[in-house]
Amino acid sequence: MNNNKKQGVLLVNLGTPDEPTAPAVKRFLSQFLHDKRVVDTSRWLWCPILHGIILPIRSPKVAKLYQSVWMDEGSPLMVYSQRQAAKLADKLDIPVALGMSYGNPSILSALQSLMEQGVQEVVVLPLYPQYSSTTTAAVSDALTLAFKQMAEIPAYRFIRDYHDHPLYIKALAESVRRSWQEKGQADYLICSYHGIPKRYADNGDIYPLHCQRTTQLLQQELGLRDDQIGMTYQSRFGREEWLQPYTDKTIEALPSKGIKSLDIMTPAFAADCLETLEEISEEVQHLFKQNGGEQFTFIPCLNDDDLHIEMMVDLLKQN
Structure with a gap:
């Protein structure tokens, strides 16, 4: 990027309803x-x-x-994403705007906000550590649609993924260690990733490879044996086959295999949202205990944790 031109950052996440109605x-x-x-x-x-x-x-x-x-300030995804944007703007001392692929604020409105602040070059950071055509590529599509509605578009760089970034792995590992210090280490740690239809991966989506790599690096960082950590896929929808193993089916079976205490985290989510706070922390916890599990600990997303922000700063400075 040309450092003589004013730079800005466009953070993008999936989106959320404006209100819980x-x-x-x-x-x-x-x-x-x-x-x-x-x-x-x-x-x-x-x-x-x-x-x-x-x-x-x-x-x-x-x-x-x-x-x-729902939080006092609004949807958890929106609240944490806004906090991330505010902390990044403070650390980088350049304009940072938040846009959503769906809902508000739109990617177009976020770009317009940056342009109004005199930004000429934008680094686009989709908050999806692992690449998928269903998420990261959808941001690229939405960006192109937004550009079609602008008389002048900025120069831009697009960060495709950061699934193996050392500071991302470090931040994940530290969140696990903090949980262990506060609540003790469970028999098993599950990394639950958002699922996609298996057909998408068969057709070339590299998402499962990125999920596997993130889990492998986290296992190395934490020094865990193969029988102490696993990965699953959650949030499937419809009747066709999705990536396996499924989180819910795996959780149901663990107590019968002698795993009575469980730690679970969601490394594909940069901010806590319905899929982590309700589906994992509530529904999956109920499944685990219903089937004989005793201790269940949900490890929150990285959200606006300082190490997470440090990773984003490093990633953005590289670009």
């Missing part, structure tokens, strides 16, 4: 599930199912789940 959730899910990167089914087939069945049935249910995790 059925109409807001419906708007958000409609935009999210219309993206062909997320659901590649024929529109002729998918749209009637989405609007006729999925949105009317799921929106009220999902709204109730959001209500259970």
Whole structure:
């Protein structure tokens, strides 16, 4: 990048409903599930199912789940992402804007905010450590759409992934060690990653390779044996096969194998959200204890932890 030009940072995450209500959730899910990167089914087939069945049935249910995790300042994903952006701006002393692939604030509004501050070159950091066409590539698509609506576009660099960045692995490891200091080390540590349909990986999506590498590096950093750590995939949707092993099925079986205490973390998520705070911390914990598990510890996402911010600063300075 040309250091003579004013630089800025565009942080991007997936997005969240504006409020924990059925109409807001419906708007958000409609935009999210219309993206062909997320659901590649024929529109002729998918749209009637989405609007006729999925949105009317799921929106009220999902709204109730959001209500259970909503913070005083808003959606957890939004709150933590805003804190990350504020800390980064303070550390880097350059403009940092937050945009979401779906919902508000949009990527277009974030870019316009940077341009209004005189930014001429932007480093785009999607908050997805492991690359996937369903997330990282979707950010690239949204960026292109935003550029189409701008008379002047900035020069930009796009950070594709950071699944094996040494400071990212260090930050993950420190979060585990902190948990061990506070609550003791469990029999087993699971790294639960957001799933994608297996067909996507069969067609070339490298996401599972990145997840495996992150887990391998974390295992090395923590000095764990193979029988002390594992990885699974959560949040599957629909009837087709997704990446395995599935988090819920794995959790159900662990107590019968003698694992009575469990630590679980979600390294694919840069900020806590519905999928971590409700699905993992609540639903999966219930499954584990229902099947004979005794001690369950959810290790939060890195959020605005200082080591996480330090990693982002290093990543951005490299770019």
